[in-house]
Amino acid sequence: MSETILNEPQTLEINFGPQHPSTHGVFRMRAVLDGETIRGLKLVIGYLHRNHEQIAENLTYPGVFAYTDRLDYLNSMQNNFGYALAAEKLAGITVPERAEYIRVIMAELARIVNHLLLVGFLLNDLGAFFTPCLYAVRERERILDIFEDVSGSRMMCNYFRFGGVKNDLTENQLGEIRKVVSRLPAFLDEFEALLSKNEILCMRCQNVGGLPKDLAVNAGITGPMLRASGINYDIRKTDRYSIYDRFDFKVPLGQKGDVYDRYYVRILEMRESVKIVEQAIAGIPRGEFLNAKTLPLLRNPRLFKPAAGEAYGRIESPKGELGYYLVSDGTPQPWRYHVRAPSLINLTVLEEMCVGQKIADAIVILGSIDIVLGETDR
Amino acid sequence: MNPAMSFLDSIFVNLKLWTLNLIGHFLPGWAVILASIVISGVVILCLGPVIMMYLTLLERKVVGRMQNRYGPNRVGPWGLLQPIADGIKMFTKEDIVPTNADKVIHLLAPIVIVVPALMVFLVVPFGRDMTAADLSIGVLYFIAVSSVTTLPIFMGSWASRNKYSMIGGMRTAAQMISYEVPMTLAVVPVIMMSQSLSTASIVNAQEGLRWFVFTPWGLAGFVIFFICTVAECNRPPFDLPEAESELVAGFHTEYSGMKFALFYMAEYMNAFTLSAIAVTLFLGGWQGPFLPSWVWFFTKTFALIFAMIWFRATFPRFRVDQLMGIAWKLLLPLTLVNMLVAGLWYFIPGITGWVGAAVILAVSFLGLTALNKPVIPEKRVYLLEN
Numbered sequence: 001m002s003e004t005i006l007n008e009p010q011t012l013e014i015n016f017g018p019q020h021p022s023t024h025g026v027f028r029m030r031a032v033l034d035g036e037t038i039r040g041l042k043l044v045i046g047y048l049h050r051n052h053e054q055i056a057e058n059l060t061y062p063g064v065f066a067y068t069d070r071l072d073y074l075n076s077m078q079n080n081f082g083y084a085l086a087a088e089k090l091a092g093i094t095v096p097e098r099a100e101y102i103r104v105i106m107a108e109l110a111r112i113v114n115h116l117l118l119v120g121f122l123l124n125d126l127g128a129f130f131t132p133c134l135y136a137v138r139e140r141e142r143i144l145d146i147f148e149d150v151s152g153s154r155m156m157c158n159y160f161r162f163g164g165v166k167n168d169l170t171e172n173q174l175g176e177i178r179k180v181v182s183r184l185p186a187f188l189d190e191f192e193a194l195l196s197k198n199e200i201l202c203m204r205c206q207n208v209g210g211l212p213k214d215l216a217v218n219a220g221i222t223g224p225m226l227r228a229s230g231i232n233y234d235i236r237k238t239d240r241y242s243i244y245d246r247f248d249f250k251v252p253l254g255q256k257g258d259v260y261d262r263y264y265v266r267i268l269e270m271r272e273s274v275k276i277v278e279q280a281i282a283g284i285p286r287g288e289f290l291n292a293k294t295l296p297l298l299r300n301p302r303l304f305k306p307a308a309g310e311a312y313g314r315i316e317s318p319k320g321e322l323g324y325y326l327v328s329d330g331t332p333q334p335w336r337y338h339v340r341a342p343s344l345i346n347l348t349v350l351e352e353m354c355v356g357q358k359i360a361d362a363i364v365i366l367g368s369i370d371i372v373l374g375e376t377d378r
Numbered sequence: 379m380n381p382a383m384s385f386l387d388s389i390f391v392n393l394k395l396w397t398l399n400l401i402g403h404f405l406p407g408w409a410v411i412l413a414s415i416v417i418s419g420v421v422i423l424c425l426g427p428v429i430m431m432y433l434t435l436l437e438r439k440v441v442g443r444m445q446n447r448y449g450p451n452r453v454g455p456w457g458l459l460q461p462i463a464d465g466i467k468m469f470t471k472e473d474i475v476p477t478n479a480d481k482v483i484h485l486l487a488p489i490v491i492v493v494p495a496l497m498v499f500l501v502v503p504f505g506r507d508m509t510a511a512d513l514s515i516g517v518l519y520f521i522a523v524s525s526v527t528t529l530p531i532f533m534g535s536w537a538s539r540n541k542y543s544m545i546g547g548m549r550t551a552a553q554m555i556s557y558e559v560p561m562t563l564a565v566v567p568v569i570m571m572s573q574s575l576s577t578a579s580i581v582n583a584q585e586g587l588r589w590f591v592f593t594p595w596g597l598a599g600f601v602i603f604f605i606c607t608v609a610e611c612n613r614p615p616f617d618l619p620e621a622e623s624e625l626v627a628g629f630h631t632e633y634s635g636m637k638f639a640l641f642y643m644a645e646y647m648n649a650f651t652l653s654a655i656a657v658t659l660f661l662g663g664w665q666g667p668f669l670p671s672w673v674w675f676f677t678k679t680f681a682l683i684f685a686m687i688w689f690r691a692t693f694p695r696f697r698v699d700q701l702m703g704i705a706w707k708l709l710l711p712l713t714l715v716n717m718l719v720a721g722l723w724y725f726i727p728g729i730t731g732w733v734g735a736a737v738i739l740a741v742s743f744l745g746l747t748a749l750n751k752p753v754i755p756e757k758r759v760y761l762l763e764n
Contacts (some may be wrong), residue, residue, distance in 0.1 A: 127623055198694065204694060
């Protein structure tokens with residue numbers, strides 16, 4: 001943001017946040033307005049910095065799990081997943097078949113939770129006074145009930161372990177998941193019937209905050225935001241990590257990369273996630289849920305000493321590419337631990353998308369990026 | 379009308395007359411006239427706040443039900459004492475004035491805003507012979523007084539010395555002044571037809587079921603007027619001045635405690651009076667079969683208020699440019715056409731005039747929307763790739 005804009009007599013500098021109802025946490029935008037139009041915008045982040053990486057470097061490997069929950073606190077399952085992948089790669093631990101299925105089920109349920117909340121709060125940013133949001137939260141509650149049943153906690157699940165998961169799923173729990181998931185397509189149909197073709201929503205979202213393909217690629221954008229711009233890049237498909245190659249699912253792509261595409265791609269992704277969960281429940285085999293060899297390591301975390309080396313594990317989190325970089329020097333603590341947070345990197349194009357739009361659009365664009373400050377600031 | 383019904387119908391009028399008669403036995407004539415004014419005044423001054431209190435409860439209940447939750451139900455039976463609890467809370471809150479605020483105007487704004495909101499009650503015909511002051515220029519008075527509301531809102535926003543407030547205030551000024559134009563023009567056909575500016579005689583002109591809304595120009599006028607009233611009292615989807623997700627609380631960001639409550643009070647009383655005037659002008663006021671007149675009036679008014687609450691619970695908000703576009707590019711030309719159509723309808727009686735008026739309105743509406751190049755929801759194709 002250049003000083004010249006600020007020095008023009010017409011402009012007004014205004015702070016959105018860190019305490020503001022629509023910045024989704026303690027995020028701050030310094031916007032320069034000319035009337036209602038945004039001339040310049042600068043992000044100020046770091047209000048929720050908690051030294052996550054430094055803390056992790058002073059903990060044992062299994063001890064970091066509970067901290068990864070707090071990164072993107074809306075879908076702790078996915079955060080666990082990424083960290084588990086990185087550490088398993090580092091230590092060369094295999095995961096039993098059944099555990100892989102459970103992991104995929106939980107990860108996809110977490111994706112649905114995240115997208116439901118995002119769509120709900122996006123509508124809130126549009127001014128729909130909580131109604132769509134509360135209906136989305138109603139469905140989310142059912143999934144959180146499952147998480148509570150399975151892991152003991154609704155949001156900070158801490159469910160994954162190296163070489164598997166914490167608890168097995170009972171038949172009852174599988175039936176419960178099937179029941180919850182089978183409700184979702186009907187709910188999404190209803191949600192869409194009420195909203196996707198609403199004229200005010202279309203007026204506010206279509207052709208607003210467009211992100212061109214080349215900018216998206218150059219800025220390192222990942223996740224639904226990149227796919228809304230029309231680039232087919234889904235780590236579940238490119239990496240085929242875990243057992244994602246066994247499921248039949250599609251990657252929805254938008255064309256214009258505007259707010260509406262970002263909204264709609266997420267709705268379509270929820271539908272695909274429902275398919276994956278249903279396939280996973282149908283195909284889940286019997287067997288162990290945790291690699292028996294890692295059990296003593298988990299009991300005595302200081303025995304978990306991967307050989308010196310490095311590993312990068314990445315997953316397709318609902319927000320984009322969530323990567324964990326681990327460097328081991330053979331001690332029980334990671335020598336270096338780094339998180340590639342999709343929220344942070346997707347946020348970097350906010351200025352390009354907002355300049356020239358109205359104030360109200362900036363809020364909606366921010367809402368459509370899908371940030372969680374726990375992850376952005378770490 | 380049977381005797382029981384006519385008794386119920388005029389119960390409030392008779393109550394006042396009886397009281398005045400009673401006073402007349404002890405006091406001189408001028409005191410009785412004074413008492414008559416005082417009684418009407420006191421009733422209105424009480425009615426406004428009480429209606430506002432229970433509108434907040436109604437809104438929270440209805441929005442709650444629409445959002446799949448209960449709404450307030452803890453204080454008193456069905457939460458009926460909730461407004462009183464809210465009032466006590468508001469009184470006990472700290473009154474915060476920003477350091478740099480213009481303190482006099484900051485204090486004055488919430489007081490000033492309540493006055494026009496209460497003054498409008500004066501010309502509302504609540505039932506047969508139940509207009510507090512049947513002014514011969516009632517409608518003009520209503521338009522003039524209700525448009526004053528812009529000023530205190532801008533006073534409040536400017537005096538707060540807060541950027542959010544100021545943007546909210548700017549938006550208010552732009553929005554309310556713009557929407558006053560089509561609102562005023564939408565009233566003109568009604569005045570043409572009833573040949574009076576007095577609210578009571580406008581209602582009388584809609585005797586029987588000849589409500590103005592049942593005519594082509596009346597329907598168009600009613601829809602335009604109602605959209606404008608929603609915009610006038612800053613309610614969703616036109617709640618830009620206080621757009622929560624953008625401007626925190628808009629013009630009343632820096633207000634707390636009782637001052638905030640006064641802003642709130644004015645907003646709800648405006649919602650009521652504007653609905654009441656819409657009912658008076660287009661929906662036949664207190665006219666209606668079988669039930670006492672004031673029951674009809676309140677039923678219709680609350681139906682409109684329910685619609686406003688329904689909007690709030692369901693619509694996303696417009697953007698500033700879209701909001702202004704609707705007022706200037708669609709509603710204003712349509713009201714001008716509507717005036718012409720009303721004239722045609724009057725001079726060509728019978729079915730020809732009726733159909734002709736409807737056709738002209740429909741064609742001009744379609745033409746205007748086509749000229750406006752509205753944002754038609756794009757049909758988008760989403761590729762599903764492997």
